[in-house]
Amino acid sequence: MPELRELTYAEALREGLRQLMEEDERVFLIGEDIGVYGGAFGVTAGLIEQFGAERVIDTPISEAGIAGACIGAALTGMRPIGEIQFMDFVTLSMEQLVLQAAKVRFMFGGKASVPMVLRMPGGSGTGAAAQHSESLENWFVHVPGLKVVMPSTPYDAKGLLRASVQDNNPVIFVEHKLLYKTKGHVPEEPYIVPLSQSKVVREGAHLTVVATSIMVNRALQAAEELAKEGIELEVIDPRTLKPLDDAPIIESVKKTGRALVVHEAVEMGGFGGEIVARIxxxxxxxxxxxxxxxxxxxxxxxxxxRELEYHAVPQVESIVREARKLVKGEY
Amino acid sequence: MPVPIIMPKFGFTLESCQIVQWLVREGDRVRSGDPLCEVTTDKVNMEVEATEDGVVHQILYQAGDIVPVTEVICYLLREGEVAEAAPASAPNATPLARRIAESNHLDLAAVQGSGRDGKIMRRDVEQALKVRATPAARRLAAEHGIDLAQVPGTGPAGRVQGTDVRAVIAERAAQAAPEPPVAPARPLGKRDTQDMAPPSFPAPTDRHVVRLEGMRRTIAQRLQKSFQTAPHIFLEATADMSAIEGLRKTLKARHEKLSVTAVLIKACAWALLKHPALNATLENDEISYWHTANIGMAVALPDGLIVPVIHNAEKLSLQSIQQEVDRLADLARQGKLTLDQVSGGTFTISNMGMFGVDRFTAIINPPQVAILAVGRIVQQFVPDAEGKPVLRPMLNLMLSADHRVVDGAHAAHFLRDLRLVLETPSLLAW
Structure with missing residues (x-):
């Protein structure tokens, strides 16, 4: 049996972008340093050579402009894919995304739609400090009209990207800086991972762990650790935060009787509260x-x-600790 | 026991009083009626008096304290009583807290008081009585009718976990499991060992479980008690309802409604007054023979039944009874009956004719001593005076009577007259 092909998360995204652009002339990329430089994390490397500067558009430092250009292009029939270099700077695009992208379809009674995808890497762990490390996904979850996708594996990254580009709604596509170099099986042929399908990535009897993005990897590592103690975690990755598929989560909690929600974003007002409330x-x-x-x-x-940065967000050890306490009945 | 002196309730709306000054000190000898302290409501000053002769033992509140009414403010030692017997070591609790604790078999010593000087208040007792349990434990306990308070909790701070309830369920199942059947006297094959696996009970998803509570519990307790304690005798008769049917037809043509139930209530009331032995209740070894016929009619509800009572049915016209029947049945179905409307019954009628039942027996509704079970009107051939078959609307009447109070002959005479009045309704005017 041939060995399964492995790609990094960044390579999977690049392959996904390339295939989408090859198939559909309406798809183009727009962002800062995504052309010759290949993007701050190298996701778009080589694409300008293949598709030219008309379809891989470098912009000035102008996040509101990137988002606005995507919206305008999408309204006129294109399938734009924008890139915000660091999720932190999507704050500058908020008016465009929240008041325009999210609302147009509704305010025009469905006569117009905004089929755009805005990719952005969130998360800490690179020593990039407070203005380059944020996890702001729940801001968008709170806006009717936007979809929010947050893949944790190379496979899901490629498949969800395709589903997002094909969706007729604006999709906020949240990547993670530390995931770009993680490897996993990715088929070469194009495929779709449908939006709004949570996935049970590990089955277990004792505790349901709902984790997003990089926390899925950490939860899986924690599960390995705890398995040695006989504690079996069931790990669920929602993959799409909105619209959320909560049925597998609820089913799982009915089985395990215990739930822990793990994400990198600040706990107060974070997406975890939504999951907890649904349960x-x-x-x-x-x-x-x-x-x-x-x-x-x-x-x-x-x-x-770096030490403080490490302790500011959940790590494998803290997940192990918290999961163990929950299963051992300390709460 | 030392005599507790409580803060009196001087007025209906009074909730607390302030102590102005004590007129005695601990150790003072007082006589019944002596003033102990002066208290003030928002209006007037009053004195709290000694209720017995004795020695002032423990003053629990000081001048200036605002004390809820009925709270103990001091104790008196009776003549010869020694101080050791004082409840100083007993937990300091409000009378209400004490009463709730007692009725729930709760040891007050284990309760932390949150009131002044650690006094145990009602809220403390209620808190202590609360069972800490996980939602899973509560669900399982409810499904299996288990009292959570009886389940030892192994969770944090003794919280009852689902696993704890499952342990109790397993224990019960083990106790309730029947003796294993005698093994066959031949070598065991694979099949046999399979057969001997523990019995598998239907998974909880194959059913739904409802606790015996509320109305269902009341019904269960009353009917069980009635059927177990009252020796029932059953007497059956069939009445020719031709005349009644004729009357009903006439009224119907006039767009007026007369139900069989209303007729039966009136007829029973008529017959009951002639046979007081059946218009009786038995309570605490006393038989009460009632001078009015208060007739209950069983009304089926989606989740049970209720028996509203038509009071003084003997005095009411058929029309009034019909109106009352309709009104009470409506209220019953809306769950809006008042206590007055379901109590004071002296006899009950249960009519299942509208459900197509031919005949049935009913269990007496205690403390009453008789109940009439009525089936549907059936067209039957009966012999006329010449012995020729004629078609008649016949109604089955099944009387259940408590043989402790009602002799067979009483019941028979009642049933005879009931039949008579049904067949000759003009007697109602007599």
Whole structure:
């Protein structure tokens, strides 16, 4: 049997972008340093050579302009894919995204749509400090009209990118800086991972761990650790935060009776609260054996100091610790 | 026991009083009626008096304290009583807290008081009585009718976990499991060992479980008690309803409604007054023979039944009874009956004719001593005076009577007259 082909998360995205652009002339890329430089994290490397500067457009430092250009192009029939170099700077695009992209379809009674994708890497762990390390995905979850996708594996990255580009709604596509170099199986032929399908990435009987983005990897590592103690974690990756597929989560909690939600974004007002509320309000409530817990970023800007940065967000050890406490009945 | 002196409730709306000054000190000897302290409501000053002769033992509140009414403010030692017997070591609790604790078998010593000087308040007892349990444990306990308070909790701070409830369920199942059947006297094959696997009970998803509570519990308790304690006798008769049917037809043509139930209520009331042995209740070894016929009619509800009562049915016209029947049945289905409307019954009628039942027996509704079970009107051939078959609307009447109070002959005479009045309704005017 031939060995399964492996790509990094960045390579998977690049292959996905290339295939989409080859198939469909309406697809183009726009962002800062995505052309000759190949993007801050190298995702678009080589694409300008293949498709030219008309379809791989370098812009000035102008996030509102990138988002606005995507919206305008999408309204006129293109399928733009914008890149925000660091998720932090999407703050400059908020008016365009929240008031325009998200609303147009509704305010024009469905006569116009904004089929755009805006890619952006979030997350800490690179020593890039408070203005280059944020996880702002829940800002967009709170806006009706936007979809929010957050892949954790190379396979999902490529498949969800395709689903996002084909979707007729604006999609916020949140990548993670530390995931770009992670490897995994990625088929060469184009494929779709449908939006709004949560995935049970590891089955286990004792605790449901709902994790997003890089926290899926950390939860899986924690699960390996705990398996040695006989504690079996069931790890679920929502993959699409909005619209959220909560059924597998609720089913899982009915089975395990315990739930832990892990994400990198600040706990206060974070997406974990939504997951917790969905569980608490569901039929899974009657199966709970312990309070539902969250493990998420501290309520501080990400520190520059590497040691402090490390402790500002959940790590494998803290997931192990928290999961063990939940299963051992300390809560 | 030392005599507790409580803060009196001087007025209906009074909730607390302030102590102005104590007129006695601990150790003072007082006589019944002596003033102990002066208290003030928002309006007037009053005195709290000693209720017995004795020695002032423990003054619990000082001048200036605002004390809820009924709270103990001091104790008196009776003549010869020694101080050691004082409840100083007993937990300091409000009378209400104490009463709730007692009725729930809760040891107050284990309760942390949150009131002044650690006094145990009602809220403390209620808190202590709360069972900490996970939602899973609560669901399982409810499904299996298990009292969570009886389940030892192994979770944090003794919280009852689902696993704890499952342990109790397993224990019960083990106790309830029947003796294993005698093994066959031949070598065991694979099949046999399979057969001997523990019995598998249907998974909880194959059913839904409802706790015996509320109305269902009341019904269960009353009917079980009635059927177990009252020796029932059953007497059956069939009445020719031709005349009644004729009357109903006439009224119907006039767009007026007369139900069989209303007729039966009136007829029973008529017959009951002639046979007081059946218009009776038995309570605490006393038989009460009632002078009015208050007739209950069983009304089926989606989740049980209720028996509203038509009071003084003997005095009401058929029309009034019909109106009352309709009104009470409506209220019953809306769950809006008041206590008055379901109590005071002296006899009950259960009519299942509208459900197509031919005949049935009913269980007496205690403390009453008789109940009439009525089936549907059936067209039957019966012999006329010449012995020729004629088609008649016949109604089956099944009387259940408590044989402790009602002799067979009483019941028979009642049933005879009931039949008579049904067949000759003009007697109602008599």
């Amino acid at each position: 608490a309000a569901s039929e899974a409530f009657d199966y709970l054996e312990a309070p539902i817990r969250r493990l998420a970023g501290l309520d501080i800007p990400i520190p520059y100091n």
